[in-house]
Amino acid sequence: MSALMELEKTWQDWLKHNLARGVPSNKLAASLFEKGWIDAAYELIHKSNSNLQIPYIDISHNHIKLMDREVSLAFTCHKPFIAVINNFLSPEECQALIDDADSKLKASRVVNPEDGTFVEHHARTSTSTGYQRGEIPVIKNIENRISELVHWPVENGEGLQVLRYEDGGEYRPHFDFFDPAKKSSSVVTKKGGQRLGTFLMYLSDVDAGGSTRFPNLNFEVRPKMGTALYFANTDLNGQIDKLTLHAGTPVTEGVKYLATKWLREKPYV
Ligand SMILES: O=C(O)CCC(=O)C(=O)O
Ligand SMILES: [Fe+2]
Secondary structure, three states: OOOOOOOOHHHHHHHHHHHHOOOOHHHHHHHHHHOOOHHHHHHHHHHOOOOOOOOOOOOOOOEEEOOOOEEEEEEEEOOOOEEEEEOOOOHHHHHHHHHHHHOOOEEOEEEOOOOOOEEEOOOEOOEEEEOOOOOOHHHHHHHHHHHHHHOOOHHHEOOOEEEEEOOOOOEEEEOOOOOOOOOOHHHHOOOOOOEEEEEEEEOOOOOEEOOEEEOOOOEEEOOOOOOEEEEEOEOOOOOEOHHHOEEEOOEEEOOEEEEEEEEEOOOOO
8 A cells, every 4th residue: 555545635635735836745755754654755755756866765564575685674763764774784795895805994084074085083993995886796786785775776875885993993973964064065075966875784793882873862773793774864855964963882892894885866976
């Protein structure tokens, strides 16, 4: 049954009326979303020819059959949109990424808000390495799987990054979106536009610490090998959402490996 068809008659009339008078469908979808009718909001965006398309995960079922893997939703949050996806990667895929990345890791960098250059910073104490899209077969498969799950083209993804956090390693609270108010924004969005979503994959189990924490939302996701965490950095109107402030908390026992894929508004070429 279509989620739009399941809406109460008064809301269906409201929708028809506003569409007829030319209100953009993403604006109407945002109102549905605010009301908690997430499926209906996404269905509206998906069915309409709205210019603003956004990545979305179908949360109508607890298990999702993808082309090459069945995954399950362990946690969802509506505003901002957040989903924790279990069984997204196999242990073999996690190990293959770790094995390939291990010899290439270098100190991680962050974007300098003043000029858009990448610089080392005490707020991000991990080592990492970046890949081209499809650089090795395991990455190509994973990128296709992400694309299928979030309904977003592979071409709009930045290259995968693999990170390693050792004892005390962390990524202090930050946003992944580019703030239009910052000087660097025009430089970093030139290629691909805004970072609409963040797709993190935990490649290792960590004995203690190493959660991804959302300080403004009061929860954290603990790392578990093969689990993925997706969150939307902007709302349905394309506005940056400051509730997405997040951090990788210090690892206190063990080693945390993480793969990060940022999803852009437009093709990232
Ligand atoms: O380490 C984490 O859990 C968060 C990583 C992160 O925020 C990022 O790579 O942008
Ligand atoms: Fe981040």
